[in-house]
Every structure is written in structure tokens, then in C-alpha cells.
Amino acid sequence: MGTRHMPRLAIPNRPTTNPHPMGQHQRIAALQRVLADDSTSPRVRLAACLVLLFAQPVSRIVRMTTDDVVHDGQHVTLRLGDPPTPVPEPVADLLLDYLQALPANTPAINQNSPWLFPGRRPSQPVSPGTLRDALRKLGVPAEKGRTSAIRQLVLQAPAPVIAQALGYHDKSTTRIATEAGAPWKNYAPGDHTR
Numbered sequence: 001m002g003t004r005h006m007p008r009l010a011i012p013n014r015p016t017t018n019p020h021p022m023g024q025h026q027r028i029a030a031l032q033r034v035l036a037d038d039s040t041s042p043r044v045r046l047a048a049c050l051v052l053l054f055a056q057p058v059s060r061i062v063r064m065t066t067d068d069v070v071h072d073g074q075h076v077t078l079r080l081g082d083p084p085t086p087v088p089e090p091v092a093d094l095l096l097d098y099l100q101a102l103p104a105n106t107p108a109i110n111q112n113s114p115w116l117f118p119g120r121r122p123s124q125p126v127s128p129g130t131l132r133d134a135l136r137k138l139g140v141p142a143e144k145g146r147t148s149a150i151r152q153l154v155l156q157a158p159a160p161v162i163a164q165a166l167g168y169h170d171k172s173t174t175r176i177a178t179e180a181g182a183p184w185k186n187y188a189p190g191d192h193t194r
Contacts, residue, residue: 021148055149
């Protein structure tokens, strides 16, 4: 190219499948901002909380149904894995308020839909692209927020426990834990009281 024997080439920049995560302080600040923002749709705020707190990909969030929310009167849990994952208080209030207002905010064509995030097409959830765009507009990068959340979670608990609680494959969380430098990989299983 320098001697002009070949044309200039532009090499496309392709993002990796696992982008560099947000910093922990950025993720917590984004979560606090989302919870305090009453001007944004509860639908988008709830989706942002699921990304930033539970490391759920947008493609899985749109497939959640109202049956995935379990409220026994005292506690709110989500069926992300087995057993259901407890939802902390400020997010639980947002989730319950969203569920209560859901019938009024659902398009008429999709009134009897089981989806937690119903779309405009009959019997279909909202498109992942639509929800991802709404999160981006809110200032929550879905991929980076999810990556940050899962890395922080595997630093706080063993990777198989996180995998089971959030519906991930244990090999994925083990790989993420290794990349994040989690101390749990150094513990041998079994009874150590002998």
C-alpha cells in the first residue's frame, strides 16, 4: 500500500463475543440510576435490572413468561435456574409494579400473551433487538453489563452454584471464573474435617 502496488484495504473491526465488561462501580451506578429513574418505562427499567443484576442476556429476557415470577406474599423469586433466584427488594417492587400494570400496557392483539415482555405481534414476545435498542437508549450496554455482572457473581460464589441459580451452563461459568481469577477454583471438593 505504501508503494501503491495494491489498493488501500480497510480491515473491519469485529467485536468479540465476550466484550470487556463495565467496571463494578459503573455497573452499580447504572443499576442505581435505573432504579431511581421514574421517567423511563418500567419495562425497560426491569430489563436493565435483569441484565445488570442477574447477568441475563437479552435473548433470554424476552423469552421469560409471567409464570417465571413467583410471589408467595413475602418473597419474590425468578425462575432463572433451579431453585428460583430471590429478587432483592428495590427490584422486587419494580417487578411487582410492572406485573400489575402489564395488562393495561400490553397491545390489544397480544392481551392473553404469557410473555413477561409481550411484543406487538400476536403470541410473540418483544424482539431482542427492540429491547436491546431501548437499553442502549437508557445508557445500559447490555453485553458489557451482563459480562460485568456474571464476572462479579463468580467472584462471590463458586461457578457451579452461579450456573445453577441463573440458568447458565457450568462450563461457561467455570471459564468466566477462571478468566476473572476467582479463588473458588482452588478449593478441592469433599469433606475436609478429617
